[in-house]
Amino acid sequence: MRGLTKVFGTLRACDGVDLDIARGEIHALLGENGAGKSTLVKMLFGSLEPNAGEIRWNGEAVRIGSPSEARRLGIGMVFQHFSLFEALTAAENIALSLDARTPISTIAAKAQALSYSYGLPLDPYALVGDLSVGERQRIEIIRCLLQTPQLIILDEPTSVLTPQEADKLFETLERLRSEGKSILYISHRLEEVKRMCDRATVLRHGKVVGHCDPRQETASSLARMMVGSEVHAVVRTADTTGSADVLLRVDRLSRPPATPFSIPLRDVSLEVRAGEVIGIAGVAGNGQGEFFEAISGEVLQDRADAVTIRGKGAGREGITGRRRMGAAFVPEERLGHGAAPAMKLSENLLLSRHATDPGVYVGALGVIRHAAIAATAKRINQMMDVRKSAEDPAANALSGGNLQKFIIGRELDRQPAVMVVNQPTWGVDAGAAARIRQSLIELARSGSAVLVISQDLDELFEISDRIAVMHNGELSTPMSRAEATFEKVGLLMGGAEPGHVHHHDPAEVA
Amino acid sequence: MRLELVKRPQQSVLFSALSPFIAFALMVVAGGLIFLALGKDPVDGLYAYFIGPLTEVWSLHELAIKAAPLILIAVGLSVCFLSSNWNIGAEGQFTIGAIVGSAIPLYFPDLQNAAVLPMMLVCGAIGGAAWAAIPAILKARFNTNEILTSLMLVYVAQLILDWLVRGPWRDPAAMSFPQAPAFHSWAIVPELMPMSGRANWGIVFAVIAAIAVWFMLARTLKGFEVKVIGQSPRAGRFGGFSTARTIVFAFLVSGALAGLAGIVEVSGAIGRLQPQISPGYGFAAIIVAFLGRLNPLGIVAAGFVLALSYLGGEAAQIEIGVTDKTVRAFQGMLLFFVLACDTLIHYRVRLVRPAPAAAPAAGPTPATEAAHGHG
Numbered sequence: 001m002r003g004l005t006k007v008f009g010t011l012r013a014c015d016g017v018d019l020d021i022a023r024g025e026i027h028a029l030l031g032e033n034g035a036g037k038s039t040l041v042k043m044l045f046g047s048l049e050p051n052a053g054e055i056r057w058n059g060e061a062v063r064i065g066s067p068s069e070a071r072r073l074g075i076g077m078v079f080q081h082f083s084l085f086e087a088l089t090a091a092e093n094i095a096l097s098l099d100a101r102t103p104i105s106t107i108a109a110k111a112q113a114l115s116y117s118y119g120l121p122l123d124p125y126a127l128v129g130d131l132s133v134g135e136r137q138r139i140e141i142i143r144c145l146l147q148t149p150q151l152i153i154l155d156e157p158t159s160v161l162t163p164q165e166a167d168k169l170f171e172t173l174e175r176l177r178s179e180g181k182s183i184l185y186i187s188h189r190l191e192e193v194k195r196m197c198d199r200a201t202v203l204r205h206g207k208v209v210g211h212c213d214p215r216q217e218t219a220s221s222l223a224r225m226m227v228g229s230e231v232h233a234v235v236r237t238a239d240t241t242g243s244a245d246v247l248l249r250v251d252r253l254s255r256p257p258a259t260p261f262s263i264p265l266r267d268v269s270l271e272v273r274a275g276e277v278i279g280i281a282g283v284a285g286n287g288q289g290e291f292f293e294a295i296s297g298e299v300l301q302d303r304a305d306a307v308t309i310r311g312k313g314a315g316r317e318g319i320t321g322r323r324r325m326g327a328a329f330v331p332e333e334r335l336g337h338g339a340a341p342a343m344k345l346s347e348n349l350l351l352s353r354h355a356t357d358p359g360v361y362v363g364a365l366g367v368i369r370h371a372a373i374a375a376t377a378k379r380i381n382q383m384m385d386v387r388k389s390a391e392d393p394a395a396n397a398l399s400g401g402n403l404q405k406f407i408i409g410r411e412l413d414r415q416p417a418v419m420v421v422n423q424p425t426w427g428v429d430a431g432a433a434a435r436i437r438q439s440l441i442e443l444a445r446s447g448s449a450v451l452v453i454s455q456d457l458d459e460l461f462e463i464s465d466r467i468a469v470m471h472n473g474e475l476s477t478p479m480s481r482a483e484a485t486f487e488k489v490g491l492l493m494g495g496a497e498p499g500h501v502h503h504h505d506p507a508e509v510a
Numbered sequence: 511m512r513l514e515l516v517k518r519p520q521q522s523v524l525f526s527a528l529s530p531f532i533a534f535a536l537m538v539v540a541g542g543l544i545f546l547a548l549g550k551d552p553v554d555g556l557y558a559y560f561i562g563p564l565t566e567v568w569s570l571h572e573l574a575i576k577a578a579p580l581i582l583i584a585v586g587l588s589v590c591f592l593s594s595n596w597n598i599g600a601e602g603q604f605t606i607g608a609i610v611g612s613a614i615p616l617y618f619p620d621l622q623n624a625a626v627l628p629m630m631l632v633c634g635a636i637g638g639a640a641w642a643a644i645p646a647i648l649k650a651r652f653n654t655n656e657i658l659t660s661l662m663l664v665y666v667a668q669l670i671l672d673w674l675v676r677g678p679w680r681d682p683a684a685m686s687f688p689q690a691p692a693f694h695s696w697a698i699v700p701e702l703m704p705m706s707g708r709a710n711w712g713i714v715f716a717v718i719a720a721i722a723v724w725f726m727l728a729r730t731l732k733g734f735e736v737k738v739i740g741q742s743p744r745a746g747r748f749g750g751f752s753t754a755r756t757i758v759f760a761f762l763v764s765g766a767l768a769g770l771a772g773i774v775e776v777s778g779a780i781g782r783l784q785p786q787i788s789p790g791y792g793f794a795a796i797i798v799a800f801l802g803r804l805n806p807l808g809i810v811a812a813g814f815v816l817a818l819s820y821l822g823g824e825a826a827q828i829e830i831g832v833t834d835k836t837v838r839a840f841q842g843m844l845l846f847f848v849l850a851c852d853t854l855i856h857y858r859v860r861l862v863r864p865a866p867a868a869a870p871a872a873g874p875t876p877a878t879e880a881a882h883g884h885g
Contacts, residue, residue, distance in 0.1 A: 178713050261518070296748075298747055298748065310517060318750060319747075319748065319749075320750030323750070325863045329748075331748060333744075336742050336744055336745055337744045337745055337748055338744040338745070338748065339745060340738050340741050340742040341741075341742060342742075343737075343738070343741065343742075343756055347734065347738075350731075350749075351738065351745060351746075351748070351749040352748065352749060352750075354734075354749070354750075355750060362731045365730065366730040366731040367730055367731075368729055368730060368731060368734065370879055483690055
């Protein structure tokens with residue numbers, strides 16, 4: 001690729017990007033959120049048209065007008081968000097993406113043969129809805145491989161895998177490399193890039209800031225290239241809770257599946273004490289979302305004591321009631337759940353704060369006090385360093401990281417006694433992530449109970465005092481930071497029986 | 511070759527504000543073409559339609575009479591539409607409001623004092639709200655489609671009215687005419703300026719309702735709740751608002767205002783119940799709501815525009831001899847152009863040529879081998 005440029009309005013999402021991918025190499029594309037990785041890849045895969053520059057394929061200039069043209073050239077892509085129908089089988093899903101009218105049985109046989117030869121076993125007749133996220137990713141990879149591509153683009157493939165599943169994927173990629181196929185590997189996990197990739201291209205603000213051999217770099221030197229400045233390491237002071245009060249208690253919480261494809265919660269019990277951060281690890285789609293909804297009160301429990309906040313039964317209280325008891329919540333989805341996309345930041349402040357600060361934001365007769373809201377919004381934006389283009393922009397005008405800083409700041413500003421966060425830094429750039437993590441630790445150390453649900457193990461090991469794993473709707477007994485290792489947590493994430501890990505916590509046995 | 515709508519990254523503020531005016535201009539142009547096709551002079555036709563009614567005082571009074579129910583109903587609909595509740599049964603709520611409000615003077619003819627009219631207005635509002643509560647509860651409890659249920663209840667309401675005025679409530683003194691007895695003087699909405707024309711207090715109620723609902727939507731937590739639930743229901747639930755409660759609230763407000771419009775219309779403009787009490791106000795108000803950009807203050811202006819189309823239609827029938835169906839055609843065009851303008855504010859149209867797969871320039875790889883092209 002030479003001088004590839006894509007302009008959106010006044011934003012140069014990709015500005016004169018040069019990139020060479022050689023035959024038989026794994027090439028990493030690094031960059032923070034909003035650095036232009038997705039834009040670049042979309043141009044390569046034909047979903048966006050470049051404004052300038054050219055793409056040369058096997059030495060010839062080509063114009064890629066659509067994904068199907070890209071496939072015809074031999075470019076395949078595995079997206080971060082799968083496009084699979086849960087109610088169809090794996091083979092049917094694969095058949096949908098193929099143009100030719102091949103019978104399902106032929107496709108199934110081919111897919112199965114291919115999957116075994118690459119060490120990605122797959123039952124082509126399994127319903128996608130019954131498969132784990134790792135298995136779904138295999139369908140996407142097989143679907144891509146069936147089109148015998150020369151270049152495979154993988155967008156953040158390990159963000160949904162357990163460490164063991166990721167290892168399996170790396171073996172497959174190395175095998176593909178040995179067959180002379182090229183792989184463009186997009187990730188912000190620097191360790192795996194160092195481990196696997198032959199070369200790396202780093203993007204920042206739409207420009208290439210460097211090509212390098214990741215094996216010669218350290219994770220922090222790569223991070224510096226991505227961010228452009230030193231990323232502050234999160235400082236975690238020792239946890240001194242000991243026998244502090246339990247501020248959030250979950251007692252034998254069960255929830256039947258809300259839809260045929262959601263995960264039931266089974267007898268989940270947990271205690272979070274004042275002053276500590278508890279992390280819940282788990283592969284996406286193992287009940288974390290259902291657990292969050294149950295804790296937050298978006299879904300009520302049958303028993304009031306299934307969820308206890310500061311000693312009071314909250315199971316029959318809705319989310320407003322639980323907020324009034326001192327809890328604060330940050331959901332995984334920012335747009336459409338944590339914030340209303342088209343509404344201004346000040347209105348989104350009101351969304352979760354209208355009932356928690358009586359008389360401050362809403363006066364008599366329900367009249368909204370705009371001045372008080374604007375003052376608080378300003379305070380939050382300063383505290384969390386929210387970067388925005390206007391005084392009070394709509395939520396969807398902010399980048400993901402800045403919106404997340406705002407949403408976290410909105411709750412921190414209340415000094416909640418209990419804070420429950422689902423995926424605090426998902427898709428957030430390194431600088432903002434460090435800030436968010438640090439603020440969660442500080443909130444705990446100031447005497448609050450913090451519960452963090454995350455798929456990012458590095459993050460959990462960075463901030464948690466104890467770590468538990470959610471798998472298939474069950475929660476393992478929390479391990480202290482000292483006993484927890486990647487291996488132990490990874491095994492539990494993959495479905496090893498919870499409770500088989502050594503622990504000495506009399507409170508949990510009782 | 512096909513057309514695609516591509517979402518614009520930013521919406522123009524200028525064109526959002528101009529959109530209703532552009533839509534109106536386009537309707538005038540299209541209306542002129544229709545007059546031309548009917549063999550009428552378009553200038554005369556358009557003059558009779560849109561200018562003529564504004565040149566005489568009595569006719570301005572008529573404009574206020576027609577605008578009042580349109581504004582009342584559309585203001586309520588704005589609450590429904592902003593919360594993504596597609597109540598298109600306002601015509602039925604209007605009819606039931608008229609019936610329930612009329613029950614007071616019909617059942618208590620001896621009650622003749624200043625309390626009668628307020629009671630009628632309240633009963634009309636309650637009747638409309640109760641009728642709107644049916645689709646609301648069906649949606650909140652059973653997730654039924656409110657578009658279907660609210661629309662179907664329009665025909666039920668009209669049949670109830672028909673049965674009442676031909677049966678139990680028929681005026682025995684009216685020979686065999688299907689109509690209820692005329693209201694006594696205490697049961698009539700007073701005229702504003704009886705010296706110059708017929709306009710009654712209905713238009714005042716409409717403006718007060720518009721201001722009140724505007725304040726509710728723009729300045730209170732309830733209005734915020736309505737808008738959040740309408741735009742982003744999951745975020746609304748995260749905020750602690752209940753979708754079901756919002757559905758019921760929006761339908762009750764819009765039903766009550768439509769019912770109020772109904773009783774004001776029969777006790778003010780008409781003076782009695784009869785089989786036909788509305789020239790489709792409940793449906794035209796949908797156009798008013800969108801033309802007014804779902805903003806109650808904009809709806810006041812839009813209400814007068816639509817009222818003008820009714821008056822102009824009558825005038826055009828008389829003066830240039832076109833059928834009364836042109837009113838519907840003009841209103842339909844107006845809604846079409848408003849929605850088209852709004853769509854173009856949010857999307858741009860892109861012409862997509864067929865994929866070059868069919869074009870020989872794509873190279874020697876035949877489509878049938880696409881899957882193995884470089885294998």
